[in-house]
Structures are given as C-alpha cells and as structure tokens.
Amino acid sequence: MSKLRVAVIGRAGRMGSEACRAVEAADDMELVAALGRGDELRTLADSGAQVAVELTHPDSVMENVEFCITHGIHAVVGTTGWTDERLARVRGLLADAPGTGVLIAPNFGIGAVLTMRFAQQAARFFESVEIVELHHPNKVDAPSGTAVRTAQLVAEARREAGRGDQPDATITALEGARGADVDGIPVHAVRLRGLIAHQEVLFGDEGETLTIRHDSMNRASFMPGVLLGVRRVVDTPGLTFGLEHFMDLG
Numbered sequence: 731m732s733k734l735r736v737a738v739i740g741r742a743g744r745m746g747s748e749a750c751r752a753v754e755a756a757d758d759m760e761l762v763a764a765l766g767r768g769d770e771l772r773t774l775a776d777s778g779a780q781v782a783v784e785l786t787h788p789d790s791v792m793e794n795v796e797f798c799i800t801h802g803i804h805a806v807v808g809t810t811g812w813t814d815e816r817l818a819r820v821r822g823l824l825a826d827a828p829g830t831g832v833l834i835a836p837n838f839g840i841g842a843v844l845t846m847r848f849a850q851q852a853a854r855f856f857e858s859v860e861i862v863e864l865h866h867p868n869k870v871d872a873p874s875g876t877a878v879r880t881a882q883l884v885a886e887a888r889r890e891a892g893r894g895d896q897p898d899a900t901i902t903a904l905e906g907a908r909g910a911d912v913d914g915i916p917v918h919a920v921r922l923r924g925l926i927a928h929q930e931v932l933f934g935d936e937g938e939t940l941t942i943r944h945d946s947m948n949r950a951s952f953m954p955g956v957l958l959g960v961r962r963v964v965d966t967p968g969l970t971f972g973l974e975h976f977m978d979l980g
C-alpha cells in the first residue's frame with residue numbers, strides 16, 4: 731500500500747516539530763516536506779504532498795490554507811484564530827476545489843474533544859457555567875481556540891434548552907475581573923510557566939457544582955489526533971470543523 735505523502739508547515743515550532751516526528755514514525759505516512767517561516771509555499775506543491783499539517787500562527791494560517799486549497803492539497807489545521815469571516819473564506823475557496831478536504835481542529839487532544847462534548851451535554855442542566863483555560867506563557871493568543879469553541883457549544887446548548895442569561899449580580903468590577911464574554915459565557919485565561927494546555931468547564935446550580943477538566947501534559951498527546959485527521963481528511967471533501975467529526979462519537 732502506498733504511503734500518504736504529508737507535509738508539515740511550522741516545522742520549527744513546538745507543535746510542528748512534534749508533528750514531523752509523528753508523521754515520520756507513522757507506518758502509513760511519508761514526510762515529504764517540512765516548511766519553516768520564510769520557506770516558499772511552492773515547496774509544498776513541488777514535494778507532491780497530498781496533505782499539509784498547518785501549525786503556525788494566526789497571522790500566517792490563512793495564506794497557507796489558501797495555498798493548499800488552490801493547489802488541491804488537503805489540509806489538517808491546528809492553528810488558532812478562526813473567525814466566522816475566515817471560515818466563510820475557506821468554504822468559498824473549497825467550493826471551487828470540490829475534491830479537497832480541510833480539517834480545522836481547535837484541539838487535537840482526544841480528551842479535549844471529549845471535554846467539549848461532555849460540556850455540551852451538561853450545559854442544559856445547570857444555571858451557571860464558566861470556563862477557565864490554562865496554558866504555557868508562550869502562547870500567543872487568549873482565550874484559547876478550544877475555550878472559544880467550548881463556550882460556543884455550551885452557549886448553543888443553553889439556547890436550545892431555552893436557558894437565558896446566567897445569574898451575575900456584579901455591578902462594579904475591575905476590567906477583566908469577570909473574564910472575556912464569549913457568546914455569553916465568561917472565559918478566563920491563565921498563563922503560567924510549567925503548564926502546557928489545560929481547561930476546566932465549571933457548572934453550578936443550587937447546592938451542587940460539576941467540573942470537567944482536561945490536561946495535556948505534553949505535545950505528543952495531540953499527535954494521535956493529528957494523524958487521525960491526516961488519515962481521514964483525504965476522504966472528506968469540504969470543510970470539517972472539529973476533530974469530533976472523525977471520531978465516531980455517536
């Protein structure tokens with residue numbers, strides 16, 4: 731059986747370097763290109779890559795994804811910074827590239843994906859919910875893409891259940907004390923040396939609380955999800971947002 735020809739964009743980064751190792755170690759894949767900042771995107775096309783794994787920076791990701799789509803290269807994207815406008819642009823480009831697949835995964839961690847699913851399930855049962863994401867201090871964005879996605883999923887589940895705004899009697903507060911408002915859900919971002927990537931979703935109602943917590947202890951933990959994305963994206967044309975769609979969660 732021929733191996734999948736895979737490229738990594740962001741090879742020198744924390745995630746990109748780990749992804750290069752994971753692809754090289756996979757029996758069914760071949761690492762045909764690894765691009766760092768300043769490298770020509772044309773290298774991707776010249777290498778014959780079937781799939782590009784994109785792990786760079788929110789300022790770089792759009793150009794890279796656009797190149798992939800317009801050159802018929804499937805993309806597995808972990809980089810953050812996805813707004814509705816950006817997603818619409820990707821969908822528009824994919825409309826002219828019907829055989830090409832793009833997976834954008836806010837989090838490749840299997841446990842993180844499950845955290846989002848469990849939070850979505852719990853959302854309708856609790857009056858209050860807040861999200862705390864905790865990351866290493868070199869992270870360039872806040873809040874994390876995972877926290878934003880979790881908040882959106884929780885907010886959607888609350889709306890579907892007819893839940894209104896959650897109680898909060900705060901009248902005065904220092905700016906930032908109640909976190910960022912993401913779709914009505916307070917999201918708090920901690921940056922701390924020693925951490926990698928962690929998230930707590932806290933639910934509360936009369937007399938009880940529920941905390942759903944996920945911890946990524948190292949970046950190798952993201953790699954089974956990256957490899958799953960690479961294997962599945964080649965048979966999944968169009969835009970897939972979230973690794974859960976490749977996980978048969980039922």
Ligand SMILES: NC(=O)C1=CN([C@@H]2O[C@H](COP(=O)(O)OP(=O)(O)OC[C@H]3O[C@@H](n4cnc5c(N)ncnc54)[C@H](OP(=O)(O)O)[C@@H]3O)[C@@H](O)[C@H]2O)C=CC1
Pocket residue numbers: 739740741742743744745746765766767768769785786787788790807808809810811835836837838839952
């Ligand atoms: N979905 C998921 O599961 C995960 C997603 N992430 C996300 O992935 C992204 C990268 O994270 P991380 O690896 O920690 O970041 P790093 O800063 O460690 O790595 C990013 C790398 O990409 C390089 N780079 C930037 N622009 C380009 C470009 N145009 N072409 C090629 N290389 C480029 C950077 O170069 P330079 O240093 O010169 O800027 C750097 O080497 C972030 O958005 C992060 O949030 C992270 C972990 C898990």
Ligand SMILES: O=C(O)C1=N[C@H](C(=O)O)C[C@H](O)C1
Pocket residue numbers: 810836837838865869870873874875876877926927928
């Ligand atoms: O930058 C990181 O480290 C991470 N980024 C992603 C995010 O913003 O959600 C995924 C994970 O949290 C690690």
